[in-house]
Amino acid sequence: MKTxxxxxxxxxxxxxxxxxxxFERLEDRRLLVGGAGLPADMVADPYAFVxxxxxxxxxxxxxxxxxxxxxxxxxxxxxxxxxxxxxxQSYSINVSHLGTNRTDGNGNPDPDYDYRAWVDxxxxxxxxxxxxxxxxxxxxxxxxxxxxxxxxxxxxxxxATGTATLHVPLIDLDVDSDNSGAIDGTASxxxxxxxxxxxxxxxxxxxxxxxxxxxxxxxxxGVTGAAFTPIQIKMSANxxxxxxxxxxxxxxxxxxxxxxxxxxxxxxxxPQGRSAADLxxxxxxxxxGDIGLAPGGTVTLYLEAVSATSRRTNFxxxxxxxxxxxxxxxxxxxxxxxxxxxxxxxxAKTISQNAVSGELAESKEQTDGAFVLVNNDDDDYDANNxxxxxxxxxxxxxxxxxxxxxxxxxxxGDYTLSIPQHLRVWRNADRTxxxxxxxxxxxxxxxxxxxEGIAEATDxxxxxxxxxxxxxxxxxxxxxTAFSLSGPLNVPGNSIYTYMVSGVQTGSWGNAAGGxxxxxxATSADVKWANTPAVGNVVYAPTSxxxxxxxxxxxxxxxxxxxxxxxTSGNPVQSAGPGGLLIxxxxxxxxxxxxxxxxxxxxxxxxxxxxxxxxxEVGVTHQARFVKKHAxxxxxxxxxxxxxxxxxxxxxxxxxQVSAAPWVDGNDNHVLDxxxxxxxxxxxxxxTGLFATGDTPQVKASDTFNFGGAVTNFEILMEHxxxxxxxxxxxxxxxxxxxxxxxxAWEWSFDGSGSVDATLAYTPTGxxxxxxxxxxVTDGRRVPSVSGNMPQLLxxxxxxxx
Numbered sequence: 001m002k003t004x005x006x007x008x009x010x011x012x013x014x015x016x017x018x019x020x021x022x023f024e025r026l027e028d029r030r031l032l033v034g035g036a037g038l039p040a041d042m043v044a045d046p047y048a049f050v051x052x053x054x055x056x057x058x059x060x061x062x063x064x065x066x067x068x069x070x071x072x073x074x075x076x077x078x079x080x081x082x083x084x085x086x087x088x089q090s091y092s093i094n095v096s097h098l099g100t101n102r103t104d105g106n107g108n109p110d111p112d113y114d115y116r117a118w119v120d121x122x123x124x125x126x127x128x129x130x131x132x133x134x135x136x137x138x139x140x141x142x143x144x145x146x147x148x149x150x151x152x153x154x155x156x157x158x159x160a161t162g163t164a165t166l167h168v169p170l171i172d173l174d175v176d177s178d179n180s181g182a183i184d185g186t187a188s189x190x191x192x193x194x195x196x197x198x199x200x201x202x203x204x205x206x207x208x209x210x211x212x213x214x215x216x217x218x219x220x221x222g223v224t225g226a227a228f229t230p231i232q233i234k235m236s237a238n239x240x241x242x243x244x245x246x247x248x249x250x251x252x253x254x255x256x257x258x259x260x261x262x263x264x265x266x267x268x269x270x271p272q273g274r275s276a277a278d279l280x281x282x283x284x285x286x287x288x289g290d291i292g293l294a295p296g297g298t299v300t301l302y303l304e305a306v307s308a309t310s311r312r313t314n315f316x317x318x319x320x321x322x323x324x325x326x327x328x329x330x331x332x333x334x335x336x337x338x339x340x341x342x343x344x345x346x347x348a349k350t351i352s353q354n355a356v357s358g359e360l361a362e363s364k365e366q367t368d369g370a371f372v373l374v375n376n377d378d379d380d381y382d383a384n385n386x387x388x389x390x391x392x393x394x395x396x397x398x399x400x401x402x403x404x405x406x407x408x409x410x411x412x413g414d415y416t417l418s419i420p421q422h423l424r425v426w427r428n429a430d431r432t433x434x435x436x437x438x439x440x441x442x443x444x445x446x447x448x449x450x451x452e453g454i455a456e457a458t459d460x461x462x463x464x465x466x467x468x469x470x471x472x473x474x475x476x477x478x479x480x481t482a483f484s485l486s487g488p489l490n491v492p493g494n495s496i497y498t499y500m501v502s503g504v505q506t507g508s509w510g511n512a513a514g515g516x517x518x519x520x521x522a523t524s525a526d527v528k529w530a531n532t533p534a535v536g537n538v539v540y541a542p543t544s545x546x547x548x549x550x551x552x553x554x555x556x557x558x559x560x561x562x563x564x565x566x567x568t569s570g571n572p573v574q575s576a577g578p579g580g581l582l583i584x585x586x587x588x589x590x591x592x593x594x595x596x597x598x599x600x601x602x603x604x605x606x607x608x609x610x611x612x613x614x615x616x617e618v619g620v621t622h623q624a625r626f627v628k629k630h631a632x633x634x635x636x637x638x639x640x641x642x643x644x645x646x647x648x649x650x651x652x653x654x655x656x657q658v659s660a661a662p663w664v665d666g667n668d669n670h671v672l673d674x675x676x677x678x679x680x681x682x683x684x685x686x687x688t689g690l691f692a693t694g695d696t697p698q699v700k701a702s703d704t705f706n707f708g709g710a711v712t713n714f715e716i717l718m719e720h721x722x723x724x725x726x727x728x729x730x731x732x733x734x735x736x737x738x739x740x741x742x743x744x745a746w747e748w749s750f751d752g753s754g755s756v757d758a759t760l761a762y763t764p765t766g767x768x769x770x771x772x773x774x775x776x777v778t779d780g781r782r783v784p785s786v787s788g789n790m791p792q793l794l795x796x797x798x799x800x801x802x
Contacts, residue, residue, distance in 0.1 A: 039191045041335065044085045044138040044168045046119050050095060051078030053127070053151050054114035058102040061115050065166065066091035075101045078116055080123070087138070088170030088236035093119075095147055095160040113154025117147060119166060127151055139168045140329035142241060170236035171248075171322035171333035175200040175229065175303070179470035183232055199315030199338030201411070201470045202229045202263075202305040205270070206343050207477065211366050216270075217306050218259070226270040228302035231337065233293060233320060240295030243327025246288040251319040254282035255306040262309050262316060262341050266302040267291060288322070305341030312410045315340045344415075344443075344475035345407035346463040348451075350545040353510070353537060354399045360478070360545055366460070369479025371546040372402040372423075374453040374503070378489055379551060381611050385489075385730075389454045394430040397606065400548070401429060401450035404478065406463065409443040413467030416440060417449075418474070420459035422482050424452040443467075453482030456503030485540055485550040488736040490615035492726040493531030493556045495741040496780035498734045499538045500524050510539030510547050514554050518780075524734075528780045529554045533602040535611070553604055553612030557726060557743060560597035560683040565746045565774050567592055572716075572752040574762035581700050583716055583752040583762065590694030591769035592748050594620075596724055597683025597690045601674060610677045618726045618743070619663035619671035620693045621783055624654040624790050628717040628753070631702035635709030642702040645798045654695075654720065654790040662725070662740055662783070664693060691724060697750040697769070703799045705760060714762065716752035720771075721745065725783045738785070742777040 050063035050070050057076025062069050065083060072079045085091065100111035118125070121136035127150045134141045134148055141148060145162025152159055174183050177192035177200055192198040205216035210224040239246060255261030257276050265280040280291060280301060293299045309316055315338035322333040348370035350358040360370055375389035379397040388395050404425075406415055419425055419437050427433035429450050441447055443465060451461070458481040462474040483503030491497055501507065501523055509520045514536025515529040527538055533556045537549035568587030575582035585591035603612035629644040653661065660666035668686035670693060683689040701714035724744040728736060748771025754764040 037187050038086060039187070039194050041194055042087050042170075042172075042190055044087055045082055046085070046121050046136050046139055047123050048081050048083050049078055049116055049118045049120070051116060052076045052114050053078050053116040054112070054153060056102065056112060056114060058100050059111060059114055060098045060100070061117070061160070062096050062098055063117055064092075064094045064096070071098070075099075082123075083119075085139070085166070085168045087168050088172065088234075088238070089168055090238045090241075091166040091168075093117075093141070093147065093164040093166055097158055097160060110156075111154070111158075112156065113158045113160070114152065115154070115160055116149060116151050117160065118150055119148065125150075135329055137331060138333075139166060140242060140331070141166050142328070167238040167241055167329075169239045169242065169324070169329075169331070169333055170234070171320060171335050172234040172236075173318065173320055173335045173337045174232040174234070175318075175337045175339060177337065179468070183230060193337045196314045196317065196338050199340060200229060201467075201472070202303055202339050202341050203472050203475055204305040204308050204341050204343035206345065206362065208363060208366050213363060213367065215362065217304070220257075220274045222273045223270045228266060228270045228304045229339070231265070231301045231303045231318065232298055233291070233301060234298040235288065235293055235295050235322065237296030239322075239324060242324055242329040244324055244330070245326050246295075247285045247323045248288050248291070248293070249285045249321045249323070250280055250282050251317070251321070252282050253316060256281065259306055262305065262307055263318070263339070264304040264306055265318075266304060269302045270304070285323070303339060305339070305343075307341060308343040308410075309341045311340060340411070342409060342411055342465075344409060344463055344465050344472065346461065346476045346478055347405045347407065348478050348480070349403040349405070351402065352547050353513070353539055353549050356403060358545075359405075364545070365476075365478045367479075368543050368545070369458070369481055370402055370404075370451075371481050371483060371504070371542045371548065372451055372453040373400045373548045373550070374456060374482050374484040375400045376484065376486070377551050381553075381606065388431070389452065394428075394432045396430070398429065398431050399551070401426065401431065401452050402480070403429075404449050404451055404461065406441060406443070406447040406449065408446045409465065411467060412442075412444040413465055413470075414440045415443045415447075416464045416466075418460075418462035418464060420457065420461070420480075422453065422455040422457035422459060423461065423480060424454055425461070426450045426452060451480060456482055456484055458482075481542070483542060485538055485548070487527075487538060487550065487552070487734055488728050488730060489551070490553045490555065490612040490730060491529050491728050492616055492741060493529055493533075493554055494743070494778045494780055495726065495728075495739065496526050496528045496782070497728075497736055497739060498524055498526050499550065500734050501540050504542040507540055507542035510541055510549075512539060513537035513549065514552070531556045531558075531778065533604045533610075535604045535606065553615075555601060555603045555612040555616050557598060557616070557618065558600045558602075559744065559776060560599040563596035563744070563774055565592065565594040565748075565771065567748065567769050567771050570768055571764040572750075572754065572766060572768050573764070575698065578759050578761040579705070580762070581702055581705070582698055583701055583714060583754070584698035585696050585750060585752075585769050587696060587769065589696065591696045591750070592720070592771060593692070593694040594722060594746065594774065595690070595692050596744055596774065598672060598681055599683040599689070601681045601689075603677060613674050613677045613679065615729045616726060617671065617673045617729055618689075618724065620691050620722065621662045621725055621740070622654040622664045622693070622695070622720065622722050623651045623784070623786055624718060624720045625649050625651045626718050628715040629699065629701070630715050631705075631707070631711050631756075632713045632715065633707060633709035633711045638709075640708050641802050642704065642707040642799055643802055644700075645800070646793060651721075651784065651786045652788040652790045652793060653786055658789050658792070661789075662727075669693065693722065695720070697752070699750065699752050700794075701752070707801045710758065711756045711760065713755045713765075714753060716750070716766065718750045718752075719747070720749065721747045723783050740783040742781045742783055744774050744776050746772050746774045748772065
């Protein structure tokens with residue numbers, strides 16, 4: 001742009017009008033010296049003036065600023081250009097005399113060297129007063145030769161010599177405004193700093209990253225593994241030319257050492273121990289040297305978001321003002337960036353016996369963490385009774401999943417989860433719509449998800465967030481331990497089974513719904529189940545916040561009235577008459593007869609159907625032993641005995657059919673094998689629950705009469721014990737296949753002792769068969785475990801003479 005001095009002649013006035021039109025046409029021109037492509041706050045735009053201001057209108061001049069030239073349009077013209085200068089840079093200024101229209105008496109050029117060369121913030125500065133050296137709000141000039149003049153009247157000598165330097169000082173704040181992951185210093189990033197609709201996302205550290213029991217935003221001892229957001233402050237080298245002192249004042253929503261406010265600005269990063277002396281406070285003027293900043297230097301400070309901002313669209317300003325005084329230039333430099341504190345929160349629910357009881361405290365999310373059962377039960381009781389974790393599709397009645405909550409983020413964006421291998425995550429509580437590590441979940445609304453344990457392990461679920469180019473990994477996390485409870489899932493009432501816990505270090509057994517804990521240790525518990533149809537629950541609490549239960553179908557077994565045991569009295573007899581060695585009960589057909597009816601087998605009803613019945617098998621078992629089994633003879637006044645190896649023996653099974661073990665026989669009157677949950681049980685027939693068993697003992701007193709003397713008597717005492725017992729079919733878990741629970745029991749004996757005369761005729765002295773009535777057992781006692789089968793042992797018995 002050109003400003004023209006008026007002439008006194010009419011030619012001057014016409015020229016003036018022409019030049020004024022030219023001035024208007026050039027008013028919006030900008031000379032781009034160094035500010036091309038930069039945002040407005042990185043550019044200074046003073047006016048530069050050069051030309052002949054005097055009334056002689058005789059000289060023509062130009063000015064070079066940083067390699068760019070401003071040229072007056074003609075003799076007596078003053079050009080004005082609005083510069084575009086990059087802040088932080090210094091530009092050399094030179095003025096050149098291009099010619100004159102004055103001549104002496106001989107026609108030779110006779111310049112008077114009148115000129116104006118100036119730089120000013122104003123488009124129309126005062127020319128007759130003011131400082132002798134140009135300076136403005138955002139620049140100053142170093143001019144040792146006095147090159148720049150508001151107006152200079154020459155005297156035939158060119159004064160416009162030497163070089164001046166135009167300094168445009170800079171204070172510059174930089175953050176990762178494009179959220180690329182680093183401060184890259186590009187023009188595009190600088191452009192973003194101007195707008196309050198753009199800026200850096202700063203994560204609020206609300207967790208306990210270093211697991212020291214102190215939340216990160218109040219942990220001033222250093223947070224290992226955490227990092228604050230870098231914010232760089234740069235001072236241009238030309239500030240040093242101005243001399244004097246430089247002070248800084250920051251302006252932001254300051255929380256200080258408390259929690260009221262949005263940010264803290266630190267001299268140290270998160271992993272270092274910090275105190276109030278390491279804070280850069282808002283509104284407090286400090287020396288640039290207090291943060292180690294000098295002309296030409298860059299210092300990194302660290303921005304911590306203490307709490308999430310309430311702004312949903314705009315970003316918060318972080319501003320610095322550099323005040324320079326006491327030197328050759330006094331001025332203030334200001335720069336601003338924008339940030340927004342965002343917090344991300346994943347929470348775990350606490351559990352009491354498989355039901356939500358609250359929310360896990362933030363301080364425990366990475367220390368104790370949350371707990372979930374390995375999902376190895378059978379909540380839906382599917383046709384194949386497959387463990388829930390091994391099924392596909394919805395699980396009706398699923399109650400072993402841990403709810404977690406992804407809190408909404410007002411800024412929106414998307415979440416993903418980093419999911420360890422021992423866990424699965426589902427969108428729905430019925431175990432449908434699986435969430436993978438690649439699944440995007442809207443952060444705009446709160447979302448509840450469900451965690452399933454599939455193997456014993458401990459690891460973290462981590463929450464990640466992204467929006468556009470901004471992303472944060474592991475913004476919050478929860479330690480999740482998956483542990484196992486194991487034991488039979490379908491059991492008869494009045495039984496005791498062992499349940500084991502694994503995958504946790506400590507904890508305690510809780511009250512078992514539908515039963516009671518009889519004996520427990522750190523890793524196991526024996527649970528006695530009540531004889532009431534129910535879905536029971538074996539409960540274990542690894543911590544006070546979590547108690548999980550394993551669902552168990554308890555099946556009640558009831559006996560019909562009138563169940564009896566009948567003993568037929570009668571003296572034992574010698575089976576083959578005199579000389580016979582086999583002594584038997586005289587009662588026919590049975591010396592002992594038991595008739596017991598199971599009136600009902602009832603499982604818990606869930607969704608209209610009974611459960612657990614098909615896993616129940618009831619039967620009769622029989623055990624026996626010999627207390628006495630020998631013959632007595634007299635030889636020359638000495639008593640000798642012929643003794644079976646079975647005398648004083650242990651208890652053995654006494655089975656008709658060995659392949660039916662542990663049952664006496666495999667027929668319907670000795671075993672009730674329920675194969676479906678709808679099978680009829682009424683105790684009125686063998687096929688539906690009526691048990692009938694009997695026995696007529698026959699015992700050899702000896703293998704011979706000839707063992708060294710005259711036989712005088714037989715000593716025979718055989719004891720028996722019978723049980724109606726129940727066992728749970730299915731997988732052998734914690735020895736469950738070996739558990740045979742007594743439902744009814746009775747004991748009886750056969751005493752076949754008697755004397756033998758000289759004709760080898762037997763006269764009984766024993767009482768034959770005697771026994772107890774049936775006793776129904778409800779205390780969970782198990783049938784004693786024995787080996788061997790008495791009929792086989794009798795066939796292979798051996799005898800010795802003593």
